[in-house]
Amino acid sequence: MIIVRSPLRISLGGGGTDLPSYYRRYEGLLIAAAIDKYVYITIHETFDADFIIKYSKLERVGAIDSIQHPLFREALRLTGIEGSLEITSMADIPAGTGLGSSGSFTTALLKALHTYRRNIVHPQELAEQACHIEIDILGEPVGKQDQYIAAFGGITCFRFLPDDGVEVEPIKLDTETLYNLEDNLLLFFTGYSRSSSVTLKEQDDKTRQGEQAMIENLHFVKELGLQSKAALEAGDLHGFAELMNVHWERKKKRSGNMSNSDIDRWYRLALENGAVGGKLIGAGGGGFLMFYAKDKMRLRRAMAEQGLREVRFRFDFEGTKIVIQ
Numbered sequence: 001m002i003i004v005r006s007p008l009r010i011s012l013g014g015g016g017t018d019l020p021s022y023y024r025r026y027e028g029l030l031i032a033a034a035i036d037k038y039v040y041i042t043i044h045e046t047f048d049a050d051f052i053i054k055y056s057k058l059e060r061v062g063a064i065d066s067i068q069h070p071l072f073r074e075a076l077r078l079t080g081i082e083g084s085l086e087i088t089s090m091a092d093i094p095a096g097t098g099l100g101s102s103g104s105f106t107t108a109l110l111k112a113l114h115t116y117r118r119n120i121v122h123p124q125e126l127a128e129q130a131c132h133i134e135i136d137i138l139g140e141p142v143g144k145q146d147q148y149i150a151a152f153g154g155i156t157c158f159r160f161l162p163d164d165g166v167e168v169e170p171i172k173l174d175t176e177t178l179y180n181l182e183d184n185l186l187l188f189f190t191g192y193s194r195s196s197s198v199t200l201k202e203q204d205d206k207t208r209q210g211e212q213a214m215i216e217n218l219h220f221v222k223e224l225g226l227q228s229k230a231a232l233e234a235g236d237l238h239g240f241a242e243l244m245n246v247h248w249e250r251k252k253k254r255s256g257n258m259s260n261s262d263i264d265r266w267y268r269l270a271l272e273n274g275a276v277g278g279k280l281i282g283a284g285g286g287g288f289l290m291f292y293a294k295d296k297m298r299l300r301r302a303m304a305e306q307g308l309r310e311v312r313f314r315f316d317f318e319g320t321k322i323v324i325q
Contacts (some may be wrong), residue, residue: 002043002115003324006108007034007316008092008099009149010187010281010290012232012240013247014225016254018143018160019200020135021207022218028160029225031171031232032100032149034316037092039104040323041112044086051076052086071106074133079113087112093311097189098282103146106130107320115322123319124168127151141204153319155181157229177235182315184237184293186275186300188308190263192286199257213253220250241277241292248279263289266306273302 009032017028046052053059053072062083067073072087089109095101107130114121121129130147134140144166148158152168155178159167173181206214224247231240248267252258259267263280266289270278274295281288288311293299300310 001324002112004041004108004112005038005323006104006150006320007153008037008104009034013228014222017218017222018145019204021204023160024162027162029222030145031157031225031229032145033155034149034153035313036316037313039101039108040090041108042088043112043116046084046086049083051083054088070138074137075109075113079117081113098287100146104150106133107147107150111320123151141201151320154317172233180237186291186293187311188289188303190286190289199255202255217254238276244277244279269302270299274299
């Protein structure tokens with residue numbers, strides 16, 4: 001039995017600049033943090049010649065090409081594994097909630113399959129293989145942050161280079177700043193799950209077409225990422241929180257699908273009840289609202305009265321790892 005876990009993530013600055021349509025021309029920069037909510041993959045060798053694949057559906061097939069789930073199929077192809085395996089996926093948080101579950105799933109699956117093959121794989125290689133499957137093979141309009149932060153963990157700055165290279169730099173936080181950031185960042189589930197594909201494809205198409213408004217928006221967001229990094233490393237969490245507000249306002253201009261009347265109302269209510277700044281996590285349209293709070297109790301009470309469920313978390317500094325082998 002092999003069990004691997006891979007952390008979900010929150011974005012802290014520069015979101016959207018990790019798509020190839022942008023970084024291959026202008027270089028992207030993004031800050032993300034891994035959290036202690038996970039996607040799990042288990043692998044068990046059976047006496048059956050078939051693949052048994054368990055997720056929200058159950059597949060039992062005799063050949064890799066017959067697997068319907070594209071990530072399972074392509075990961076098995078990439079690692080060159082034959083049959084007689086039962087593979088199961090589970091997650092602490094549902095998919096479609098903006099926490100990067102697809103990237104976490106793919107890195108966990110690849111790590112588990114490499115472990116089964118007794119291959120040692122570095123986080124950089126693991127992230128690149130996951131990106132290769134999602135972006136190059138399957139053609140999904142996604143960026144690279146989810147795979148990289150899942151593989152590496154921590155609170156990390158990534159530079160996405162035009163030649164497809166990625167520079168990885170842990171954010172330099174002193175202990176007090178780290179604890180204060182962890183204690184005062186709050187996540188609330190909006191109740192909306194959604195696919196990010198539509199919003200990301202809209203951004204991707206406009207960037208490829210050279211639409212000036214989208215390019216300038218992403219340039220500005222990249223600069224906000226640099227400012228957020230500087231604020232965090234200086235211990236200026238109030239300044240970081242205010243940058244989150246600017247980021248969210250600019251992010252909403254990318255697409256009409258980014259927000260809705262309920263999200264806008266909850267966001268305003270949060271700022272009136274103890275939040276310094278915040279934004280919606282992920283590509284927009286649903287998922288989690290994240291706020292940096294100066295009055296946590298007041299904010300929690302206000303959000304609870306609106307029926308929003310809080311998910312408490314800590315940061316994860318281990319990245320994708322083997323739990324049982």
